[in-house]
Amino acid sequence: MLKFxxxxxxxxxxxxxxxxARLGTITTDxxxxxxxxxxxxxxxxxxxxxxxxxxxxxxxxxILGNTYHLYLKPGCEVIxxxxxxxxxxxxxxxxLTDSGGFxxxxxxxxxxxxxxxxxxxxxxxGSRHFFSPEKAVEIQMIIGADIMMSLDWxxxxxxxxxxxxxxxxxxxxxxxxGFDFWQEKGAVNNLFGIIQGGMFKHxxxxxxxxxxxxxxxxxxxxGLSVGEPKxxxxxxxxxxxxxxxxHKPRYIxxxxxxxxxxxxxxxxxxxxxxxxxxxxxxxxxxxxxxxTINISNxxxxxxxxxxxxxxxxxxxxxxxxSYLRHLxxxxxxxxxxxxxIHNIYYYLDLMGKMRDAIRQDRFFEFKTAFYSKRQN
Amino acid sequence: MLKFxxxxxxxxxxxxxxxxARLGTITTDxxxxxxxxxxxxxxxxxxxxxxxxxxxxxxxxxILGNTYHLYLKPGCEVIxxxxxxxxxxxxxxxxLTDSGGFxxxxxxxxxxxxxxxxxxxxxxxGSRHFFSPEKAVEIQMIIGADIMMSLDWxxxxxxxxxxxxxxxxxxxxxxxxGFDFWQEKGAVNNLFGIIQGGMFKHxxxxxxxxxxxxxxxxxxxxGLSVGEPKxxxxxxxxxxxxxxxxHKPRYIxxxxxxxxxxxxxxxxxxxxxxxxxxxxxxxxxxxxxxxTINISNxxxxxxxxxxxxxxxxxxxxxxxxSYLRHLxxxxxxxxxxxxxIHNIYYYLDLMGKMRDAIRQDRFFEFKTAFYSKRQN
Numbered sequence: 033m034l035k036f037x038x039x040x041x042x043x044x045x046x047x048x049x050x051x052x053a054r055l056g057t058i059t060t061d062x063x064x065x066x067x068x069x070x071x072x073x074x075x076x077x078x079x080x081x082x083x084x085x086x087x088x089x090x091x092x093x094x095i096l097g098n099t100y101h102l103y104l105k106p107g108c109e110v111i112x113x114x115x116x117x118x119x120x121x122x123x124x125x126x127x128l129t130d131s132g133g134f135x136x137x138x139x140x141x142x143x144x145x146x147x148x149x150x151x152x153x154x155x156x157x158g159s160r161h162f163f164s165p166e167k168a169v170e171i172q173m174i175i176g177a178d179i180m181m182s183l184d185w186x187x188x189x190x191x192x193x194x195x196x197x198x199x200x201x202x203x204x205x206x207x208x209x210g211f212d213f214w215q216e217k218g219a220v221n222n223l224f225g226i227i228q229g230g231m232f233k234h235x236x237x238x239x240x241x242x243x244x245x246x247x248x249x250x251x252x253x254x255g256l257s258v259g260e261p262k263x264x265x266x267x268x269x270x271x272x273x274x275x276x277x278x279h280k281p282r283y284i285x286x287x288x289x290x291x292x293x294x295x296x297x298x299x300x301x302x303x304x305x306x307x308x309x310x311x312x313x314x315x316x317x318x319x320x321x322x323x324t325i326n327i328s329n330x331x332x333x334x335x336x337x338x339x340x341x342x343x344x345x346x347x348x349x350x351x352x353x354s355y356l357r358h359l360x361x362x363x364x365x366x367x368x369x370x371x372x373i374h375n376i377y378y379y380l381d382l383m384g385k386m387r388d389a390i391r392q393d394r395f396f397e398f399k400t401a402f403y404s405k406r407q408n
Numbered sequence: 409m410l411k412f413x414x415x416x417x418x419x420x421x422x423x424x425x426x427x428x429a430r431l432g433t434i435t436t437d438x439x440x441x442x443x444x445x446x447x448x449x450x451x452x453x454x455x456x457x458x459x460x461x462x463x464x465x466x467x468x469x470x471i472l473g474n475t476y477h478l479y480l481k482p483g484c485e486v487i488x489x490x491x492x493x494x495x496x497x498x499x500x501x502x503x504l505t506d507s508g509g510f511x512x513x514x515x516x517x518x519x520x521x522x523x524x525x526x527x528x529x530x531x532x533x534g535s536r537h538f539f540s541p542e543k544a545v546e547i548q549m550i551i552g553a554d555i556m557m558s559l560d561w562x563x564x565x566x567x568x569x570x571x572x573x574x575x576x577x578x579x580x581x582x583x584x585x586g587f588d589f590w591q592e593k594g595a596v597n598n599l600f601g602i603i604q605g606g607m608f609k610h611x612x613x614x615x616x617x618x619x620x621x622x623x624x625x626x627x628x629x630x631g632l633s634v635g636e637p638k639x640x641x642x643x644x645x646x647x648x649x650x651x652x653x654x655h656k657p658r659y660i661x662x663x664x665x666x667x668x669x670x671x672x673x674x675x676x677x678x679x680x681x682x683x684x685x686x687x688x689x690x691x692x693x694x695x696x697x698x699x700t701i702n703i704s705n706x707x708x709x710x711x712x713x714x715x716x717x718x719x720x721x722x723x724x725x726x727x728x729x730s731y732l733r734h735l736x737x738x739x740x741x742x743x744x745x746x747x748x749i750h751n752i753y754y755y756l757d758l759m760g761k762m763r764d765a766i767r768q769d770r771f772f773e774f775k776t777a778f779y780s781k782r783q784n
Contacts, residue, residue, distance in 0.1 A: 081741035365457035
């Protein structure tokens with residue numbers, strides 16, 4: 033069972049702004065995670081284009097695997113036979129897996145939801161499958177995730193109150209069943225509950241009220257970043273976070289931009305995941321302290337400087353924008369790697385800086401400096 | 409100017425077989441190369457999918473860049489502005505560039521050959537360009553290659569005696585002009601001549617006779633591996649190698665399979681390059697001591713073993729065939745990297761084993777053992 037230690041809980045006002053940023057540690061069987069933390073996404077047993085040593089270099093403390101994807105490919109038989117996902121991919125630090133809920137929303141064909149679970153067709157070959165809340169936990173136990181997620185029904189935006197309520201009710205039902213199954217199986221690893229409720233505050237309250245009745249070791253806010261405007265996302269997070277137990281980790285799923293991380297850390301979120309740093313890297317978009325740049329831009333053709341002079345990542349320590357532009361324009365495989373290393377490093381460095389700021393009681397100052405540097 | 413030291417020159421008979429394998433060192437401004445050596449191909453300023461640190465891990469001593477490709481992308485202005493290709497790509501060991509001759513044959517559109525050089529259209533955008541023998545050297549000087557190649561006319565197989573003779577004559581003419589230009593420019597770096605002559609022994613003799621009149625620091629045999637049967641390639645190499653100066657390095661361009669390397673080292677070739685280890689890696693074909701395997705094969709689905717138990721590469725030291733198969737089948741970018749590391753390591757390890765065998769006077773024994781292990 034994980035141990036969450038809340039080292040510092042800011043609750044400071046500056047002008048009309050309140051900081052609820054928290055500093056903590058999560059201790060798992062595979063090591064300690066400093067929070068707030070960002071989790072790089074390793075969908076299919078690989079954070080695309082980079083190695084586990086490069087994840088270490090980027091100071092990754094925990095990575096995320098996608099249960100839906102791993103269940104389809106390579107499949108549970110392979111992962112189990114090879115001794116679990118940690119062993120399979122040679123990652124010896126903590127790992128979190130989602131439950132598949134987001135993929136049923138974004139990817140799977142013809143997902144059908146019932147009290148029993150979700151019937152769906154593979155996006156790869158159309159084959160038919162069924163996830164019960166118990167099966168979702170069982171698969172994650174085979175994967176061997178340090179933190180597993182309860183099966184949830186994630187809906188898009190906009191959605192009616194009725195639809196949202198239906199998804200919320202199923203999510204609560206499945207959370208209870210998944211939790212009971214996990215308890216029966218000896219409560220190995222850790223299972224988090226997922227709050228749903230769409231863009232309705234009272235439904236978020238209802239979901240949080242129901243889910244926190246269950247003694248999950250941590251909670252996530254799901255169903256955000258599904259097409260809603262940014263301010264609505266913040267509003268929902270801001271409404272929901274205070275409804276969650278103070279002494280358990282809080283994870284906002286699938287979020288977000290560097291600005292999102294700064295905002296959401298400021299209101300008390302501890303864990304994040306997003307494909308943005310890795311996916312955007314493969315599209316040539318790189319994060320810097322003054323905003324994003326696109327490495328394909330002609331102005332970088334003869335540019336001897338690194339992406340960001342203040343960055344200590346492998347890419348910035350060795351390569352010019354000119355070379356990175358050339359690799360990207362030539363579609364060299366090394367391009368995706370060097371870009372990804374930089375972006376993941378940037379995200380995790382940003383989290384480290386936020387932790388330092390919280391520790392030193394200067395999160396407001398950090399935030400002011402962060403925004404004052406932005407040019408785009 | 410490079411220094412070639414011939415450390416050992418076998419000239420041994422066993423039964424009816426003669427070994428002419430040679431052991432040597434080539435000293436350049438960027439370090440010493442042990443020969444016989446294989447040069448991984450870094451077409452566009454990157455050995456596809458791997459980093460310079462991984463090249464070091466694979467024990468690469470020299471890599472090859474393609475002048476035709478680099479001239480088109482990123483272009484001489486970029487490379488010159490960034491301080492040469494070594495600095496641009498952060499490779500501090502020796503580098504060889506070809507002259508473009510092979511790409512005029514294989515890739516460029518509408519190449520037109522004259523005494524003055526080659527007019528061609530870019531395979532990328534159809535833009536028109538012209539390489540004189542002087543320009544080919546000049547570009548390579550900008551690139552900063554430790555070993556540059558003289559402009560040559562490479563023809564396919566089959567080709568008539570007349571065509572072959574025409575290409576040979578131009579190659580000799582250009583070799584003289586390129587050499588003179590190189591001398592005028594202070595003879596910085598090193599320039600090798602390329603023997604042509606197609607599949608006609610007397611034309612190979614003629615070309616070698618003409619080219620070796622010029623005091624190049626080394627010689628290459630070009631125009632092989634252009635579609636001819638394997639035994640014809642060996643026959644031409646076997647005929648031509650003894651016509652080259654003993655105390656200068658001998659390089660067979662664009663060859664080959666592991667078997668080719670063993671055969672050609674045995675008849676006195678010192679240097680090789682080929683895209684095979686890297687290209688085949690990206691197609692899932694991996695080299696082992698018993699032959700090649702295709703990692704996509706279903707039999708590797710649950711296979712916990714490394715590619716080759718006897719291989720010490722990063723990939724074999726860490727990953728199972730099962731994981732490598734999963735990555736390959738999922739088209740994960742890490743797949744190309746892990747496969748390429750293994751194949752390049754295999755090639756360079758094979759060269760190291762051949763050098764050891766020559767040094768210890770047991771090249772025949774090595775060759776017998778090499779073939780006795782092969783299963784395919």
